[in-house]
Amino acid sequence: MKRLFFILTMSCALCAAALFAADRAFCKYCGSSSFGNLQQMLTSSCSKSPTGKHQPYQGAPRRFYLCSYCATESASFAQLVLSPCSKSPRKYHDAYEGTEKTFYICKECGFESHSFKQLVTSLCSKSPRKYHNPL
Numbered sequence: 001m002k003r004l005f006f007i008l009t010m011s012c013a014l015c016a017a018a019l020f021a022a023d024r025a026f027c028k029y030c031g032s033s034s035f036g037n038l039q040q041m042l043t044s045s046c047s048k049s050p051t052g053k054h055q056p057y058q059g060a061p062r063r064f065y066l067c068s069y070c071a072t073e074s075a076s077f078a079q080l081v082l083s084p085c086s087k088s089p090r091k092y093h094d095a096y097e098g099t100e101k102t103f104y105i106c107k108e109c110g111f112e113s114h115s116f117k118q119l120v121t122s123l124c125s126k127s128p129r130k131y132h133n134p135l
């Protein structure tokens with residue numbers, strides 16, 4: 001009886017984890033997605049996060065994740081956010097949380113471009129980070 005209870009608990013934990021993983025709940029700073037639930041994610045410590053706790057990536061799941069500062073693409077979310085970026089203030093690529101669009105617009109000056117890369121790598125006089133900031 002005890003053994004049966006153990007098996008049931010195990011399989012439920014596994015199915016919850018599978019459901020949670022399907023939501024692609026990544027930490028946007030360390031790329032980790034091995035959390036039982038969102039609360040566990042928000043309360044466990046993250047060595048890469050400025051707040052010391054994991055923070056969820058709030059964008060939609062994508063085929064390729066893009067860095068908001070240099071437009072580097074990666075099919076792996078964790079690989080993107082853990083790789084060094086010379087343009088990012090925190091020195092690692094930051095995953096862009098917006099959706100895939102035909103036109104990208106700078107939220108500081110309204111500059112438009114078909115190319116995400118062109119937008120984030122072109123100088124912007126209004127943006128605090130000196131380059132256009134994609135909406």
Ligand SMILES: [Zn+2]
Nearest residue numbers: 027030046054
């Ligand atoms: Zn983290």
Ligand SMILES: [Zn+2]
Nearest residue numbers: 067070085093
């Ligand atoms: Zn980057």
Ligand SMILES: [Zn+2]
Nearest residue numbers: 106109124132
């Ligand atoms: Zn701009």
